[in-house]
Amino acid sequence: MTLVLQAGSIIKRFGTIEVLHGVDFDLTAGQIHALIGENGAGKSTMMKILGGYLSPSEGQLMLDGVPVQFKSQKEAEAAGILMIHQEFNLALQLTVEENIFLGREKRSGLFLKHSAMRDEARDLLARLDCHVDPRTRVGDLSVSDRQMVEIARALGRNARVLIMDEPTAVLTNRETDMLLDQIEQLRDAGTAVLYTSHKLDEIRRIADLVTVLRDGGHIVTRSAEGFSENDMAVAMVGRELSDLFPAKAKPQEEVVLEVENFTVPGRMENASFRLHRGEVLGFAGLVGAGRTELMEGIVGLRPATGSVKVMGNPLQQGSVLAACKAGLVYLTEDRKDKGLLLGKNLTENLTLLALDRFGSLRIDKQAEDRALTQAIDDFDIRVKDREMNAGSLSGGNQQKLLLAKVMLAEPEIVIIDEPTRGIDIGTKQQIYEFISALAAQGKSVIVISSELPEIIGLSGRVIVMGRGHIAGELSGADITEDRILRLAMGVGEDTKETA
Structure with a gap:
């Protein structure tokens, strides 16, 4: 050669x-x-x-x-x-x-x-x-x-x-x-x-x-x-990777998110589901099934019709700010174009969603600096220069910064779209542990992923979407790649009621 x-x-x-x-x-x-x-x-x-x-x-x-x-x-x-x-x-x-x-x-x-x-x-x-x-x-x-x-x-x-x-x-x-x-x-x-x-x-x-x-x-x-x-x-x-997925937390009875007859025109229609406190709920389906569009509609990023309740209270539709104030945040699948300002430094990205916590007329720079120190420590964001732009971070560290950004708003419900896309296996394990820890703390997490092992390994319950609607729901031992793919492709759809 x-x-x-x-x-x-x-x-x-x-x-x-x-x-x-x-x-x-x-x-x-x-x-x-x-x-x-x-x-x-x-x-x-x-x-x-x-x-x-x-x-x-x-x-x-x-x-x-x-x-x-x-x-x-x-x-x-x-x-x-x-x-x-x-x-x-x-x-x-x-x-x-x-x-x-x-x-x-x-x-x-x-x-x-x-x-x-x-x-x-x-x-x-x-x-x-x-x-x-x-x-x-x-x-x-x-x-x-x-x-x-x-x-x-x-x-x-x-x-x-x-x-x-x-x-x-x-x-x-x-x-x-x-x-x-x-x-x-x-x-x-x-x-x-x-x-x-x-x-x-x-x-x-x-x-x-x-x-x-x-x-x-x-x-x-x-x-x-x-x-x-x-x-x-x-x-x-540089170390053994055993038990890639942490143990699944057991959800509580309390319903923290209730979605009824929800439609995003032209993308998906008539979706209804519930999310419990301390639950990791997976959303699976083929690309184009409407998973992302559904979540974007729920948090106010897309025009939609239907009912959304957070902690039993109706959520104002079409307002990302209202969703955030209600305790509901969304991590986009596109961290580079929609999640982060790549030309801005780490601090500016971190505090953007919770800027009101750092002052009104004047930003408390020292408080921002302390928040960045805490985020770097909590999320293991590996940086060589705190003043560097977000675009200079590796993909995994960008994802950790995005996680830190949304968690600074202290949400009760976190929707994470493609949490480990383009991320190495070591960082994947860290993010899986973070998701599991959130559930153990009583937070509730929705995970959208195209990687079926990820959905199966993280979720206690999985909702499968196909062709713009909810095709079925799986839980426990029924959460298998075969069952998910059959529902996603419309082969023997599961019609049982969502919990």
């Missing part, structure tokens, strides 16, 4: 803070090399150095055995190195076809060949079983369709080196299977692939070689064959 891109003894510093400590990493033609580690281990920094987005502080990159210094991502791309980002690198105001061909438009003289670009864009998307209209504005697409456009853009550029940062984090199982098939085809055609994912089953499925980073240092590089998911997890976190 031919070495294409090599990184030797890479050190990267941001100011005085060193985040990579002499890491070696090779990419070989016709091989999938997985890079794994906890959030904050240095994976994204390493990928950005290989892709030309960052320059190493020390160390050397070699392309085809020749030393190279990329001054920009464009130089790396010109050399055949392309990166698919976890955070989309798309122009939302442009169409699908315009994004796919941005910077390499097909022309006939002074004129663009729109028909040819549209046909090729449609073919590239079809390879991924994605059938969106190439003329659609990217800003109007779902998150998963945007990811498919990003991937189609990469496929169309015939990269020698393809760097993929969490490409399946927002994809359905079917979409993931299609993508992994495409990656294997690219590997077989001679492309060198760097693949990172927190989904270790994906790593086991497609990787030829695995490198583990921990705290910016190289831990091991070895063949994926015989490298079990448990062994990977242990190498990532």
Whole structure:
């Protein structure tokens, strides 16, 4: 096999803070090399150095055995190195076809060949079983369709080196299977692939070689064959991970949230359910079933009809502030675009939802500083600089900051949408323990997740949605992947009453 891109003894510093400590990493033609580690281990920094987005502080990159210094991502791309980002690198105001061909438009003289670009864009998307209209504005697409456009853009550029940062984090199982098939085809055609994912089953499925980073240092590089998911997890976190899910708390009789005949027009209809004090209630279903829209309607983020009672009192609809004052908060599935202000510092993000607690005409900066200290301690938010922007945090630490932000409002009911999307297994365990602790304290939690093991491991009761309505409810030993999927797909729907 031919070495294409090599990184030797890479050190990267941001100011005085060193985040990579002499890491070696090779990419070989016709091989999938997985890079794994906890959030904050240095994976994204390493990928950005290989892709030309960052320059190493020390160390050397070699392309085809020749030393190279990329001054920009464009130089790396010109050399055949392309990166698919976890955070989309798309122009939302442009169409699908315009994004796919941005910077390499097909022309006939002074004129663009729109028909040819549209046909090729449609073919590239079809390879991924994605059938969106190439003329659609990217800003109007779902998150998963945007990811498919990003991937189609990469496929169309015939990269020698393809760097993929969490490409399946927002994809359905079917979409993931299609993508992994495409990656294997690219590997077989001679492309060198760097693949990172927190989904270790994906790593086991497609990787030829695995490198583990921990705290910016190289831990091991070895063949994926015989490298079990448990062994990977242990190498990532440096400790055994037993009992990933904590014991389930027993809910009390008191009903703290009652939803009756609730409809979000065009998204879901006629939902009714109850939530008990100290309960972890799971919401499962296929992507597009209406789970997120239901919760957004309940907390006032979407127009809706129906009845919502919190602690027996009617909730004013259409008002996030009213929901928060009633003790009901919602953690969005999209922490980067909707949950946090990535360009603001940690303190500004933390206190935003409970700003009235820190003064009216003038903000008590010392109180804010104490709150940040407490949040860092309580939620194990790992920061090297308290003044850093939220966008500089790893994904897991961003999620912890978002949790700290909503909990500062002292809610009684917490709705968490996709609590561990894009998060490593060690941080997942921390968040699971946090959810369990909330329930044990008498708080009530609704968990929406596309990961069935997560729903099963956390929830004492599961409501399954399908095609915009509640398809059924499961509890106890009935909470299995088979039963959940059957309800979600409408195969023998469960019609028993919700508790």
